[in-house]
Structure formats: structure tokens, C-alpha cells
Amino acid sequence: DVKVTQSSRYLVKRTGEKVFLECVQDMDHENMFWYRQDPGLGLRLIYFSYDVKMKEKGDIPEGYSVSREKKERFSLILESASTNQTSMYLCASSPDRGSLTEAFFGQGTRLTVV
Amino acid sequence: GDSVTQMEGPVTLSEEAFLTINCTYTATGYPSLFWYVQYPGEGLQLLLKATKADDKGSNKGFEATYRKETTSFHLEKGSVQVSDSAVYFCALSISGGYNKLIFGAGTRLAVHP
Numbered sequence: 001d002v003k004v005t006q007s008s009r010y011l012v013k014r015t016g017e018k019v020f021l022e023c024v025q026d027m028d029h030e031n032m033f034w035y036r037q038d039p040g041l042g043l044r045l046i047y048f049s050y051d052v053k054m055k056e057k058g059d060i061p062e063g064y065s066v067s068r069e070k071k072e073r074f075s076l077i078l079e080s081a082s083t084n085q086t087s088m089y090l091c092a093s094s095p096d097r098g099s100l101t102e103a104f105f106g107q108g109t110r111l112t113v114v
Numbered sequence: 115g116d117s118v119t120q121m122e123g124p125v126t127l128s129e130e131a132f133l134t135i136n137c138t139y140t141a142t143g144y145p146s147l148f149w150y151v152q153y154p155g156e157g158l159q160l161l162l163k164a165t166k167a168d169d170k171g172s173n174k175g176f177e178a179t180y181r182k183e184t185t186s187f188h189l190e191k192g193s194v195q196v197s198d199s200a201v202y203f204c205a206l207s208i209s210g211g212y213n214k215l216i217f218g219a220g221t222r223l224a225v226h227p
Binding site for chain 2: 004033035040041042043044045048058090092102103105106107108
């Protein structure tokens with residue numbers, strides 16, 4: 001069974017903290033993605049990666065960075081957390097560059113910044 | 115730019131009612147189209163997809179037809195169940211775009227017995 005695992009379901013962090021959200025996939029997929037989900041806005045792409053050590057900005061990269069040192073792991077980093085980054089964060093992976101196959105999602109991390 | 119527009123929710127139905135959730139898209143290329151579903155407390159999972167015009171995707175009693183002439187991909191089910199209560203997302207993916215998905219805002223469906 002294919003699996004995308006996010007390290008935490010719920011996180012509470014303080015303003016200004018550096019926050020790491022971890023995602024691991026076991027399907028040997030090339031592509032990995034970080035989205036944030038907010039009511040009424042759907043899912044918005046933060047960053048994606050199509051290969052190890054490669055990264056591309058999505059639609060809302062400001063305030064975030066990413067790391068992909070290994071193919072199976074894609075980390076999202078909030079350099080200095082702010083209250084407007086309170087959201088649900090979803091990691092996804094998919095095979096092949098340019099493929100039109102489906103993406104597989106993790107269960108999500110609900111981050112609250114206080 | 116590329117975008118997806120879905121009907122606003124919430125949609126509230128009685129069990130066994132007919133469901134339609136409208137989805138239209140704007141795309142410069144030839145997208146593949148998807149419906150994803152998110153059950154309470156879970157991540158998204160693929161419900162169905164269609165990769166070219168006039169294709170019909172179907173799964174679990176849900177159907178959607180890729181209509182290029184109206185740039186639409188409406189989701190339908192003939193008889194909903196309480197277990198179908200979830201948030202439904204329409205999405206598109208452009209060939210050559212690293213399989214990035216562009217999502218609509220989502221439509222919450224609540225089905226009552």
C-alpha cells in the first residue's frame with residue numbers, strides 16, 4: 001500500500017520559532033509537494049521538488065523554505081513562524097516528471113502558531 | 115493563468131438524493147482533470163480522473179465527464195450516502211508541469227439520514 005507520512009498531525013509553535021515539517025514517501029516518487037489548505041482557498045502550492053536537492057517555488061513560497069536531501073524525504077521549514085502561517089499543511093508525492101498520474105497525499109499537519 | 119472554479123458549499127442533501135458539484139477550469143494547455151475527496155481528519159485521496167476530452171472518470175458511484183467545449187468537469191452521483199459526507203476538490207494538472215495540481219476551493223458535502 002502506497003504511503004506518504006507526515007511526522008506530526010498537530011503542532012503548536014510560538015511566533016518567531018523555526019518550525020520543521022517532515023514528509024516521507026515510500027513509493028520512490030520523483031516529485032514531492034507541499035501545500036497549505038485554508039477554508040475557502042482550497043490547496044495552494046508552497047514549494048515542490050522534482051529530484052533530490054532540486055526545488056521550485058510554488059504560488060506562495062514567502063516565509064517558507066524546503067529541503068530534499070534524500071529522494072524519499074521532503075521537509076518544509078518555516079524560518080520564523082508567524083500567526084498567519086497557522087494552517088493545515090499537506091505533503092504529496094507523484095511519479096515522473098510531467099506525468100499525468102495521480103498525486104498521493106499525507107494525512108496533513110495542523111499547525112497553530114501562537 | 116491556470117485555475118479551477120468550484121461551486122461554493124456547503125451542499126446539504128438527504129440520503130439517496132442526486133448530487134452535482136460544478137467545476138469549471140481555465141488552462142492554456144491540455145490538462146488532465148481530477149476529483150479528490152477529503153474525509154474528516156484525513157488527507158486527500160483521488161476519487162476519479164480524466165485525461166482527455168470526452169473521457170468519463172468513475173469510482174464509487176461518482177462520475178465526471180471531461181467537457182472541453184464548456185471547460186467543465188462536474189461531479190455527479192445518483193444516490194448519495196451519509197458516508198459520502200466530505201470535502202470534494204476539483205483539480206487540474208498540465209502536461210510537462212511536473213504534475214503540479216491546481217485545486218479549486220473545495221466543496222463541503224453533508225448528507226443527512
